Amino acid sequence: MKExxxxxIRDLSDADILKHIMQxxxxxxxxxxGDLLNTMDFKTRVTKPTGDGGxxxxxxxxxxxxxxxxxxxQVKRHTxxxxxxxxxxxxxxxxxxxxxRCIFVTTSSFSAKSxxxxxxxxTIELVDGKKLIELIREHGVMPETLAKIGESRISxxxxxxxxxxxxxxxxxxxxxxEEALKYFDRVTNLEPENDEAWLxxxxxxxxxxxxxxxxxxxxxxxxxxxxxxxxxxxxTRYLGWKIPTGWEKDPERAKQKRIYEYLxxxxxxNPENIEAWSYVNPEKAIELCEExxxxxxxxxxxxxxxxxxxxxxxxxxxxxxxxxxxNKVVELNPKNExxxxxxxxxxxxxxxxxxxxxxxxxxxxxxxxxxxxxxKALRCFDKCLEINxxxxxxxxxxxxxxxxxxxxxxKKGEMEKFEKEEFEQRRKEEFGDTEKMKGKFGFGKxxxxxxxxxxxxxxxxxxxxxxxxxxxxxxxxxxxLIMVPLAYLLDIKY
Numbered sequence: 199m200k201e202x203x204x205x206x207i208r209d210l211s212d213a214d215i216l217k218h219i220m221q222x223x224x225x226x227x228x229x230x231x232g233d234l235l236n237t238m239d240f241k242t243r244v245t246k247p248t249g250d251g252g253x254x255x256x257x258x259x260x261x262x263x264x265x266x267x268x269x270x271x272q273v274k275r276h277t278x279x280x281x282x283x284x285x286x287x288x289x290x291x292x293x294x295x296x297x298x299r300c301i302f303v304t305t306s307s308f309s310a311k312s313x314x315x316x317x318x319x320x321t322i323e324l325v326d327g328k329k330l331i332e333l334i335r336e337h338g339v340m341p342e343t344l345a346k347i348g349e350s351r352i353s354x355x356x357x358x359x360x361x362x363x364x365x366x367x368x369x370x371x372x373x374x375x376e377e378a379l380k381y382f383d384r385v386t387n388l389e390p391e392n393d394e395a396w397l398x399x400x401x402x403x404x405x406x407x408x409x410x411x412x413x414x415x416x417x418x419x420x421x422x423x424x425x426x427x428x429x430x431x432x433x434t435r436y437l438g439w440k441i442p443t444g445w446e447k448d449p450e451r452a453k454q455k456r457i458y459e460y461l462x463x464x465x466x467x468n469p470e471n472i473e474a475w476s477y478v479n480p481e482k483a484i485e486l487c488e489e490x491x492x493x494x495x496x497x498x499x500x501x502x503x504x505x506x507x508x509x510x511x512x513x514x515x516x517x518x519x520x521x522x523x524x525n526k527v528v529e530l531n532p533k534n535e536x537x538x539x540x541x542x543x544x545x546x547x548x549x550x551x552x553x554x555x556x557x558x559x560x561x562x563x564x565x566x567x568x569x570x571x572x573x574k575a576l577r578c579f580d581k582c583l584e585i586n587x588x589x590x591x592x593x594x595x596x597x598x599x600x601x602x603x604x605x606x607x608x609k610k611g612e613m614e615k616f617e618k619e620e621f622e623q624r625r626k627e628e629f630g631d632t633e634k635m636k637g638k639f640g641f642g643k644x645x646x647x648x649x650x651x652x653x654x655x656x657x658x659x660x661x662x663x664x665x666x667x668x669x670x671x672x673x674x675x676x677x678x679l680i681m682v683p684l685a686y687l688l689d690i691k692y
Contacts, residue, residue: 542578
C-alpha cells in the first residue's frame with residue numbers, strides 16, 4: 199500500500215485510488231474533498247464533525263462574470279446507493295442556509311430516481327465515485343494529501359482576513375480553539391503585521407493547551423467519583439501559564455514556546471498592545487495598566503489585562519491582587535465572561551493541595567477554604583455558561599464542579615466536626631470537664647465560698663482597725679488562704 203501511495207497518480211488504477219479513499223475516516227474524507235474543491239477555485243470551510251445540519255462543507259465560487267455563488271456540500275464515504283431522500287435533505291439544508299446551490303459527493307453512485315430528482319431541481323450537482331476519481335486525476339490531488347494534513351494541526355481555510363478574524367473569534371467563543379487557530383493562521387498568512395491576529399492566535403493556543411488535559415465527564419463512566427475528583431485537582435496544577443526553561447527537550451513545553459512566540463510577535467508589531475504584554479511580560483503590563491488607570495480608573499479592559507498579568511506571575515503575594523483586579527472587572531461589567539472565567543480559574547488554582555485526609559487533619563482550616571473556593575469557582579463558571587451557553591468548556595467545567603462540590607462539602611463537614619471535637623478536647627485539658635464540674639457543686643463548694651467571704655471580711659476589718667500597715671501585713675496570708683478554696687471551685691490541679 200505504501201508503494202501505491204508514493205507512486206505517481208498516473209500509475210494508480212481507479213480501484214487503487216478508491217481503496218485509499220475508503221480507508222479514510224469520514225471527517226478526513228470531508229477535508230480531502232474540501233482540499234480538492236480548493237484546487238478547483240472554490241473557497242471552502244469544512245464544518246464540525248457533529249451538529250453540522252447535514253452540511254459537511256460550505257463553499258463559494260466566483261463565475262467568469264464576477265458573480266459569487268454560495269454552495270453547501272455533503273460528502274458520503276460509503277458503498278450504498280444514494281436515494282432521492284438524501285438529496286432532498288441536502289436541498290432542505292441549502293434552503294435553510296440561504297445558499298444558491300448544493301453538491302452531493304459520494305464514493306458510491308446515485309439511483310436513477312436520484313438523478314431524475316437532481317435534473318428536476320437544477321440546483322444540485324452530483325459527484326459519484328467515478329466522477330470523483332476523474333476530478334482527482336484532473337487536478338492531481340492525491341488521497342495522501344489529507345493524511346499529511348491530518349498529521350499537522352492545521353488545514354488553513356480559504357477566506358479573507360476580515361472574515362478569518364470574525365470566524366476565528368466565533369470559534370474561540372464557542373470553545374473550539376483548534377478551529378480558531380486555523381482562522382488566525384490564515385489571517386497571519388494574509389496580513390503578517392496584524393498584531394491582533396497574532397494576539398488571538400496566542401490566546402487560542404493558550405486555551406487549547408490549558409484545556410487539553412481537562413478531565414471530561416466521560417471519565418466518570420470508567421472512574422469513581424473520588425478518582426474523577428483527583429483528576430480535576432490534578433488538572434488545576436497546569437492552569438498557571440508560564441514559559442518554562444528546558445522547552446527544547448519537552449514537546450509540551452515546546453508548544454508553550456510556540457504560543458509565546460505568537461504573543462511576542464504581537465508586541466513586536468505593536469508595543470502598545472497591553473493584552474499581549476500581559477502574557478509576554480506581566481511586570482511591564484502591570485506598569486502600563488497602572489499608568490492607564492491614572493487617566494481612566496474605570497477602564498474595564500485595563501483592569502482585565504492587569505488581573506491576567508498578576509495571574510501569569512503566580513505568587514502567593516499576587517493572589518489577592520489578581521482577584522482584586524478581576525472582581526473590579528466584574529463590578530464594572532457583570533457579563534465579562536473572560537474575567538469570570540479567569541476568576542473561576544483563580545479560585546481553583548489558589549486551592550491546589552493534597553486531597554488526603556492526613557493533610558486536612560494537620561491543616562483543617564485549609565479544607566474549609568478549599569470547599570469555599572470550589573463553590574465560588576462553580577458560581578463563576580455557571581455565570582460564564584449563562585452568558586455564553588455555546589461554549590463547550592463552560593459546560594464541562596460546570597459539570598466537573600458539580601461532581602467535585604459534594605465531596606468538598608463532605609470534607610468540610612468532616613473538618614468542622616473534627617475541629618469542634620479537637621476544641622472540646624483542648625478545653626477539657628485546660629479547664630476540666632464542665633459536666634463533672636456541675637456535679638461537684640454541693641456542700642464542699644458552699645464551704646469554700648463561705649471561707650473566701652470570711653477571709654475577705656477579715657481583710658476589711660484589718661484595714662479598718664489596724665490601718666494600711668495591718669492590711670498589708672495580713673494580705674499575703676489572706677491571698678494564699680483565698681486561693682485554696684478558689685482552686686477547688688475551678689478544679690485547678692496544682
